[in-house]
Amino acid sequence: MLQLLKIIKILNSDASPSAIASAISLALILGLTPLFSPHNLLVLFIVLLFRVHLGSFILAALGFSLIGLATEPTLEAFGLSLLQSDAYQSIWTSLYNTQIGRLSLFNYSTTMGGLFIALVSFIPVWLISLFIIKQYRQHIMAWITKNKLIQILKGSTIIQLYNRTTGEQS
Amino acid sequence: MSSPIRISGLVVFAATLAVTVTTTVLLIDPIIGQSIRTAGSEMIGAKVELDEVETSFSEQRLTLSTLKVTDPRAPMKNLFEVSEIVVDLDADALLWNKVVVDELSITDFALNTPRDESGDYEPRWVEASQWNPMASVTGFGDMAVANLPDAEAVIEQESLQTPEAVEAFKTQLAQTKEQLTNDINALPDQSAIDAYRARVDAIKNNASGGNKLLGLLSQGKEIKQLRNDIKADLDNIKQLKAKFKTAQQEITQQYDALKKMPGKDWQRLKAKYALSGSGVEQIVSSLFGEQIGQWSQTAWHYYQMVSPYLNSYQPSTEADEVKVAQQITSRGRQVLFEDQNPLPNLLMKKINLSSELQDYGIALSGIIEHLTTEPDRWPEPTTLALEGNSSILDSFKINGTLDHRNPENSSDVLNLNATGVVLSALAQATDSEFVINEGEVDISADILRKGDQIDSTLDLNFSGLNITSELENDWQKQLLNAVNRLASLSVTVVLKGDINNPSVSIRSNDLNVIGAALVQTMASEEMAKFETQLQNAINDQTSGLLQEAGSLADISTLLEQLNLKESNLSDLLKLSR
Numbered sequence: 103m104l105q106l107l108k109i110i111k112i113l114n115s116d117a118s119p120s121a122i123a124s125a126i127s128l129a130l131i132l133g134l135t136p137l138f139s140p141h142n143l144l145v146l147f148i149v150l151l152f153r154v155h156l157g158s159f160i161l162a163a164l165g166f167s168l169i170g171l172a173t174e175p176t177l178e179a180f181g182l183s184l185l186q187s188d189a190y191q192s193i194w195t196s197l198y199n200t201q202i203g204r205l206s207l208f209n210y211s212t213t214m215g216g217l218f219i220a221l222v223s224f225i226p227v228w229l230i231s232l233f234i235i236k237q238y239r240q241h242i243m244a245w246i247t248k249n250k251l252i253q254i255l256k257g258s259t260i261i262q263l264y265n266r267t268t269g270e271q272s
Numbered sequence: 273m274s275s276p277i278r279i280s281g282l283v284v285f286a287a288t289l290a291v292t293v294t295t296t297v298l299l300i301d302p303i304i305g306q307s308i309r310t311a312g313s314e315m316i317g318a319k320v321e322l323d324e325v326e327t328s329f330s331e332q333r334l335t336l337s338t339l340k341v342t343d344p345r346a347p348m349k350n351l352f353e354v355s356e357i358v359v360d361l362d363a364d365a366l367l368w369n370k371v372v373v374d375e376l377s378i379t380d381f382a383l384n385t386p387r388d389e390s391g392d393y394e395p396r397w398v399e400a401s402q403w404n405p406m407a408s409v410t411g412f413g414d415m416a417v418a419n420l421p422d423a424e425a426v427i428e429q430e431s432l433q434t435p436e437a438v439e440a441f442k443t444q445l446a447q448t449k450e451q452l453t454n455d456i457n458a459l460p461d462q463s464a465i466d467a468y469r470a471r472v473d474a475i476k477n478n479a480s481g482g483n484k485l486l487g488l489l490s491q492g493k494e495i496k497q498l499r500n501d502i503k504a505d506l507d508n509i510k511q512l513k514a515k516f517k518t519a520q521q522e523i524t525q526q527y528d529a530l531k532k533m534p535g536k537d538w539q540r541l542k543a544k545y546a547l548s549g550s551g552v553e554q555i556v557s558s559l560f561g562e563q564i565g566q567w568s569q570t571a572w573h574y575y576q577m578v579s580p581y582l583n584s585y586q587p588s589t590e591a592d593e594v595k596v597a598q599q600i601t602s603r604g605r606q607v608l609f610e611d612q613n614p615l616p617n618l619l620m621k622k623i624n625l626s627s628e629l630q631d632y633g634i635a636l637s638g639i640i641e642h643l644t645t646e647p648d649r650w651p652e653p654t655t656l657a658l659e660g661n662s663s664i665l666d667s668f669k670i671n672g673t674l675d676h677r678n679p680e681n682s683s684d685v686l687n688l689n690a691t692g693v694v695l696s697a698l699a700q701a702t703d704s705e706f707v708i709n710e711g712e713v714d715i716s717a718d719i720l721r722k723g724d725q726i727d728s729t730l731d732l733n734f735s736g737l738n739i740t741s742e743l744e745n746d747w748q749k750q751l752l753n754a755v756n757r758l759a760s761l762s763v764t765v766v767l768k769g770d771i772n773n774p775s776v777s778i779r780s781n782d783l784n785v786i787g788a789a790l791v792q793t794m795a796s797e798e799m800a801k802f803e804t805q806l807q808n809a810i811n812d813q814t815s816g817l818l819q820e821a822g823s824l825a826d827i828s829t830l831l832e833q834l835n836l837k838e839s840n841l842s843d844l845l846k847l848s849r
Contacts, residue, residue: 136603146288150281178604185607186594198609204369212604 117155119239123231125149125158127224133166134177134216140206141217170216181215301325304334318342318351319391334359342391343384350387355380365615373620381627383634383662423805426541427813433540434533434814438821441530445821448519452830455512459837460505468844471498502845509838516831523827530821534814538807608646616646625658636660638670647676666692672719686719695734710738726774730765737761754786 131145149159170177185194197203207213296303305325312320323338336357343351358377365372460468475491475498597606608617623640638658644650653675661667672686695711712735719728739752755761761782767774 139603143289147285150285151278152281153276153278178600181604182596182607186596191594191609194607195609199612201367205367207369207603209607209609210601210603210605211607212602215604 117158118153119232119235121153121155122158122235123228124152125155126162126231127228128154129159129162130166130223130227131217131220132163133168134170134173134220135213136210136216137167139213139217174212177215177219178212179215181211181213181218184218185209185211185214297329300327305336308336308339312341313393316341316344316351316393318344318347318393321391332361332363334361340385340387340391342387342393344393347390347392348387350385350391351383353382353385354378365619368613368615369617370615371618372615373622375622375624376620377624377626379626381625381634381636423802423809426806427809430541432534432537432810432813434530434537434810435817437530437533438814438817441526441821444526445523448523449827449830452512452516452519452827455515456830456833456837459508459512459834460841465837465840465844468498468502468841472844472847499845502841506838506841506845509834509841512834513831513838516827516834520827520831527822531818534810534818537810537814538803541806541810542803611649614649616644616649618646619644619650627660634660634662647674647682648679650677653677664694664697665690681723683723684719684721686717688715688717688719690715695737707740708737709740711736721771724771725769726767726771728767730767732763732765734761734763735759751786755783758782758786 128145128149132142135142148154149156184190194209197206198209203209208217302325304327305322308322308325309320312322319342321338321340321342322336324336326335326337327333328335336359337355339354339357341351341353343349356377356379358379359373360375362372362374471494475495478491594610595608597608599605606617620643621641623643625640626637628635636658637660638656640654640656640658642650642652642654644654647654653673656670656672656674658671659667659669668688668690670686670688672684674684676682691714693713693715695708695713714733714735716731716733717728720726721728737758738756741752761780763778763780763783766777766779768777769775
């Protein structure tokens with residue numbers, strides 16, 4: 103419930119839709135690939151350096167991690183088939199023979215499967231997220247803000263306590 | 273519009289990175305230590321303990337202090353214990369995600385040290401595949417005189433060779449007889465002889481009427497033709513008689529050989545079931561088979577445990593140049609591609625071993641070179657040259673080459689020499705009927721494995737043996753007494769064939785001599801009885817067949833037919849003069 107309220111809060115905030123969409127897309131990479139992978143350091147660097155919405159990034163990363171965990175066997179099999187595919191052999195071999203390629207650990211099946219899916223989905227996810235956020239702010243935000251259930255929830259003791267501990271205003 | 277760059281974020285990132293790097297540098301030693309403990313325990317199947325790890329980034333050196341590896345079969349003992357291991361790493365290889373050890377020095381190496389607490393982990397040891405090269409070795413009890421089998425039962429179990437030989441003889445004889453009969457039938461029959469006789473009579477009648485001289489002159493040509501015809505037939509008969517003679521000789525020889533077959537059957541079964549000189553080989557097997565089998569199994573278990581790590585990667589089925597690791601990690605399976613600068617993932621170029629003799633230990637020195645998990649990615653095979661001594665042996669030396677560079681044609685060659693090995697200190701076979709109380713053994717082993725084939729010879733030279741048995745069989749007691757009195761006893765074990773199911777032979781000339789002597793002294797009466805029974809049983813089975821074969825072997829009837837034809841034609845030849 104808290105997560106839901108957080109999402110609503112983010113969507114209702116002043117944060118730019120592109121910052122939130124970028125956060126979601128970058129979180130996709132972090133969520134679908136093994137956490138301690140070298141490329142995730144680069145993702146973290148981008149998230150911190152550019153004005154990517156941090157709250158959205160953390161929430162989305164948690165969500166995508168759950169998806170990544172559930173689909174790990176599929177990602178592993180898909181990654182292995184990509185790494186063994188004759189069509190990409192020359193690319194993988196060239197990459198494998200560079201120090202960056204070797205240190206990137208791209209030649210692990212789960213890493214490759216997750217990273218490939220995340221990179222291919224990056225732009226579509228960004229565009230879809232951007233569209234949804236804009237549509238939400240245009241058509242649903244006002245209704246949500248006035249919704250009695252949301253107001254009751256916002257006013258509940260638990261939420262008040264939570265806001266106080268996190269230093270946020272309701 | 274605000275800047276897209278978040279300077280504070282950059283600071284946070286730099287700070288996070290700095291904290292992470294600092295923490296890693298500070299915690300690298302415990303992390304490596306824990307990794308070795310966990311991975312080592314997983315690999316061995318018993319607890320691996322490590323006191324301290326010290327990393328020096330400037331020297332690219334890793335120092336491990338007091339490493340203890342539990343014996344997976346005996347959790348209250350350490351398989352080995354090392355006081356210090358110094359690892360000199362190749363930093364450049366690390367940037368290629370490879371672990372290449374330029375030199376690894378191991379000092380103060382001790383075997384079989386006691387543990388204060390159990391080092392139980394996972395029972396990986398018992399999961400190793402069962403391998404029992406001595407399974408086919410006959411037990412001692414079967415060889416005891418008291419257990420000599422019943423002669424009739426032996427005949428029922430064994431297939432005699434005599435009946436088969438009789439059948440083969442009968443078939444051969446029938447073919448020979450058929451051939452000879454055909455040859456006889458091809459000669460002039462009674463009607464042809466009658467025709468000759470008519471021609472002779474006609475010539476004589478013509479010659480007796482009118483002018484005799486003129487008659488003879490006019491029929492001279494016909495007489496000559498008749499005589500030539502009869503002579504030609506007589507020549508054929510002569511040739512056939514020679515053939516008969518040869519056939520008769522062959523049949524006689526075959527029949528003579530056939531008459532010896534029951535004797536051969538008897539000799540064969542006697543050698544198999546009775547205690548003869550060659551049967552003593554089984555005594556050697558039963559005396560030392562269990563023990564040698566257990567030692568061999570121990571060595572085999574260690575080999576099986578280590579072998580997956582000698583070549584951890586298997587070629588992909590889709591592309592030969594791509595290899596996939598067998599183990600799945602949190603990152604998935606590692607796939608290796610064609611390497612322009614091929615280096616194994618893990619390579620130890622040189623391992624130096626040195627240790628002084630300690631209470632529980634072993635004085636060991638030597639070098640192991642080119643040890644790697646991917647031998648096909650390194651041009652040199654693994655070699656080892658170790659020597660030393662211990663409290664349970666005078667000296668030992670191991671030299672070997674483990675060549676797994678070509679997985680299709682891998683080979684291991686090991687040469688082991690150990691002198692003065694104290695037998696009582698070695699693990700004894702649990703199900704053996706014997707206990708080795710005292711004695712030493714010198715071991716010389718040449719072990720060769722190529723692909724799935726093994727060809728190994730193990731020479732064991734025992735001395736000062738004192739073996740006891742709880743069994744109260746006179747035969748066994750006598751044999752053991754004789755063995756215990758021997759100054760030295762040589763036994764040769766040969767393992768050959770499929771490595772998973774090798775054929776084993778155990779030979780000992782010394783024991784053969786003892787066994788043969790014992791057969792003479794102890795078992796002669798029992799053996800004679802058994803042999804007579806066996807001979808009688810074989811005779812009962814084969815005498816009828818031999819009589820039948822003997823009656824068939826006679827070809828004189830056919831010869832009589834031939835002689836009759838020869839006589840008739842000779843008479844006609846005389847008449848035609």
